[in-house]
Amino acid sequence: MPEPRDVRVALAGYGHVGKALHRIIEERADAIAEAHGIVLRLVAIARKGRYVTDADGLGLADARHWKHGNIFEMLGEVEADIFVEATPTDLETAQPALGHVRGALREGLHVVMANKGPFVVAAKEVQQRAAEAGRLVRGEATVGGCIPVLDTARQHFAGDPVQRIEGILNGTSNFILTRMAEEGSDLDQALREAQQLGYAEADPTADIDGHDAAAKVVILANQVLGQDIGLADVEVQGIRGVTRQAVELAKAHGMRIRLVAEADRNGLARVGPRLVPVGSPLDVAGALNAVRFTSDLAGQVTHIGAGAGGTETAAAVLVDIIDVARSSHDRPNDP
């Protein structure tokens, strides 16, 4: 067990994920210190042009007295080790997250992202800046919520590289397809149900038309499969064209229609409705996500779990924070 040491976290974004992370750090800091010798302190929070800092760590009650100012002013006011980017994702510009990430790396912080934007729009640039700064960039929370995806690819498949990934990476569309098969309903009915239950947004375009899943394909292709692509390189088909009849025909043949995201090392990067055998690991029900890794030695390994949710996403951020804290401490080439 190494000596306990402080790991100071600065957070941008204080929605579901940011708040859940704050609560988790407050509740679990002692247990994490005891188990890993890492004393986590949340020393800064920025939200919508305001921020609050405390070098001793911000309790939940401290997230009230917001000052006007941006995250660069915030980072100038308090020292931190890890920057967590949890503002809302913009898949076109990646802003404001990309600017935040650049600034944090410039300030010498490691970066952990819940925001998908920077990995979708500027993955290579971010990795290069991180490498030049000798800092780590992680984004476990950007794909598959708290399912181990990027960390599994990095650690477990270190000597047997993942060759191909297929995934059910959008819980909303999977919920809709599941209900269509269960209830014999059509897409509009199932969508309304998903909206009533909070599984779908009022504007479901990103989910239904496959754009959210496509963003995750970009992340997997770039982070795991050695590609260097953007959203425009993904062949995307959503589920709008999936009829009740098609779902029933699939069912009659022992299959399900699922919105499958796929990428490999040969440039494959696509999202679309696919037939999946009933009972196969990718045939997950409801809002679950699934990720299937294919490698030469291990064959196929599938991970299933909750792909969304503030607490689950924050849990994935915590995975990265602890990994960065351990790795940056241990690595001799890391200042």
Added chain:
Amino acid sequence: MPEPRDVRVALAGYGHVGKALHRIIEERADAIAEAHGIVLRLVAIARKGRYVTDADGLGLADARHWKHGNIFEMLGEVEADIFVEATPTDLETAQPALGHVRGALREGLHVVMANKGPFVVAAKEVQQRAAEAGRLVRGEATVGGCIPVLDTARQHFAGDPVQRIEGILNGTSNFILTRMAEEGSDLDQALREAQQLGYAEADPTADIDGHDAAAKVVILANQVLGQDIGLADVEVQGIRGVTRQAVELAKAHGMRIRLVAEADRNGLARVGPRLVPVGSPLDVAGALNAVRFTSDLAGQVTHIGAGAGGTETAAAVLVDIIDVARSSHDRPNDP
């Protein structure tokens, strides 16, 4: 990227797993060196009272000129960093593996096990000896083949400890239960089929009566869930009592009978036939394995994959070898 450095592996056991590992190291050493700066060399192999060594690394063709002698003589003849224990498992005495592991730790080697015995019979002793020697002990291959299990619990759940594990950890019994449901056959018929296809041994006791799954429960309980138990502490019921009628009754209610291994942080440790909803992540077919982790923040995450096979098991050994090579290099408290 750190400087390339040699990592010398000594192997005991040269059956399916040992041979697969040898082949993998021969085929992949260059790729691993390029990706991770770790130059793997297999410098010693012991099998059945004979051994062969070569400080420059043993090619596949070198595993022919065996000398008489035991692994202690072998370890005295060539320097190595990591000892891989892949002899056949004995769940009662853990020998000869336990003696090998003690000897390897005494010689200052890290230990990677495919053999379940030492983690089942003497987990605490092995961990203590490793801690005193400042060496690492890993056994990813002992549970769930190449499915990420122990490494996921250690890395991904570092800040959100696994509270409970349920698993389908014996592929043979799962194959039999799957065939009974698919074919309406009884256990004896399905068992004969499994034996013909090579999924079951001539003596299927360890699989059918739950002892193999129980050994894995012990490993999970001790390595992940903070218990300190042995085989005698596991409540074990096998699948011999599962009738065709029971399988059909379950099916009529949308359920399957599966041999489920369970353990938690409150002392639960048992194996037995359980009802699992059709289509739920634990409802895996054929010889697949599944492991479901439950934690406070992530909820339930399930991993599915091949639980057996020489190549798959050797792949899990390789995961540990690379992890040990990275961790032992990086850890300041590790000589």
